[in-house]
Amino acid sequence: MKKILKFTLLFSFALVTQNQFWQNLQFNHGVETIIKVAVIYTIFELFLKPILKLLLLPINLLTLGFFRLVINTVGLYLAVFVLADFTVNNINLASQTIYGLVLPQIQFSGFPVFLINSFSINIIVGFFKFILKSNKVIQKWK
Numbered sequence: 001m002k003k004i005l006k007f008t009l010l011f012s013f014a015l016v017t018q019n020q021f022w023q024n025l026q027f028n029h030g031v032e033t034i035i036k037v038a039v040i041y042t043i044f045e046l047f048l049k050p051i052l053k054l055l056l057l058p059i060n061l062l063t064l065g066f067f068r069l070v071i072n073t074v075g076l077y078l079a080v081f082v083l084a085d086f087t088v089n090n091i092n093l094a095s096q097t098i099y100g101l102v103l104p105q106i107q108f109s110g111f112p113v114f115l116i117n118s119f120s121i122n123i124i125v126g127f128f129k130f131i132l133k134s135n136k137v138i139q140k141w142k
Contacts, residue, residue, distance in 0.1 A: 004042055011038035014124040018117065028085040037079045037086050044075035073118040088113055
């Protein structure tokens with residue numbers, strides 16, 4: 001039960017943080033929807049993802065582990081499929097100039113949006129896990 005609560009909180013914070021960065025997730029009922037999405041993502045992460053990893057191991061080995069990104073994307077698809085309050089919108093990046101190099105406007109829609117979102121959510125969750133783990137190490141040394 002502790003693990004489920006921990007992952008739910010981690011995914012809640014990751015969803016809010018990720019939405020601050022890309023601004024393309026829409027939670028119609030606010031915090032209630034964020035918690036529902038986090039619970040669905042937690043159930044996927046703890047129960048369904050290990051089964052998918054095992055079933056798709058040959059494909060994962062052939063792609064040298066890159067298929068894990070697709071497996072993580074399934075969790076976000078699952079949350080959108082189950083909840084009507086939660087939607088993932090397109091990502092629009094405006095044109096920018098960096099050191100004289102002009103980057104054109106880019107728009108992502110469809111599967112790449114889910115892939116980018118799930119990748120960034122997992123990066124943020126990994127960062128939060130690292131912080132929590134390093135905090136335990138610091139507390140042991142005191």
